[in-house]
Amino acid sequence: METTTMVPATALTVEAENADPKSQGRLALSARRKKPFRWALWSTLTVIGLFAFLPIYWLAVTSVTPNDQVFAYPPSLVPTEVTFEHYVSVFANPAIFGYLKNSIIVSVVTAVLSVVVSMYMGYAFSKFRFRGRKSLMYFVLSSQMFPQALLLVTLYVVFAQFGLLNTYQALIISFTTFTLPLCVWMLKGFFDALPDDLIEAAKIDGAGPWRTFHSVILPLALPGLVAAGLFAFVRGWNDFMFALTLAGPEKQTLPPGLVNTFIFEASAAWPALMAASLLVSAPVCIAFIFLQRFLVGGITAGAVKG
Structure with a gap:
């Protein structure tokens, strides 16, 4: 009596895509298109985040900076000395x-x-x-x-x-x-x-x-x-x-x-x-x-x- 081996459908799909050069090309093209989009998305979110939170951060840094270091040049994003x-x-x-x-x-x-x-x-x-x-x-x-x-x-x-x-x-x-x-x-x-x-x-x-x-x-x-x-x-x-x-x-x-x-x-x-x-x-x-x-x-x- 012969034994039948069941192969998952996802495995068959992966094998078919791997065997088909056109499918591989479409996947590679889709990956190349998504990569610039992700970079642009994360870059935009980073700029928006800096625009929104950098003034708040600078406000907090100035509030714990000693008076004689407030106008130090060049300014520092990280205070060298903290005071409350x-x-x-x-x-x-x-x-x-x-x-x-x-x-x-x-x-x-x-x-x-x-x-x-x-x-x-x-x-x-x-x-x-x-x-x-x-x-x-x-x-x-x-x-x-x-x-x-x-x-x-x-x-x-x-x-x-x-x-x-x-x-x-x-x-x-x-x-x-x-x-x-x-x-x-x-x-x-x-x-x-x-x-x-x-x-x-x-x-x-x-x-x-x-x-x-x-x-x-x-x-x-x-x-x-x-x-x-x-x-x-x-x-x-x-x-x-x-x-x-x-x-x-x-x-x-x-x-x-x-x-x-x-x-x-x-x-x-x-x-x-x-x-x-x-x-x-x-x-x-x-x-x-x-x-x-x-x-x-x-x-x-x-x-x-x-």
């Missing part, structure tokens, strides 16, 4: 904690207020049909066409007349005004992605419009709400021009506060400023790390055309 006295000086400065408190108050209130207002506006634009809806939508969007610096003088005069200069209210109102258009359109796009069948099902179950929105729609819109809130928070945290102009020394946030603390008329404490900049950037970086999933989902959903 600049971080100690930042923590020992009580004014920094005052600026930090102001930034937290202004940024958190701006984020909450922007989300609360924009979620109702975005939902109304998305699920309701009324006269002038499209005109109002584009009117909200058109406010992004003008540079925000043009409004600085006007806002300064208005806040001065109402006695709001050098207060938290002036900064919160300004930042909320600038963040609302993008937040509204972001959440509108997110609400557009939610099917209307959810609203109809809630009506059948006896839920009213307010109950439907707060109990059914908002839990599903959590990624969009987080994305809008994070955008508004970063806008309030990073602003320099309005915080410097509309707020006095007691209400200034971190960006103008750090400049006034470490940059003087004829000199600047660059290592201490770099150390403070790294420390105050940590909360935003941590927020992005933990909320990245919600942020990406919210921005992606907000990109849906409505």
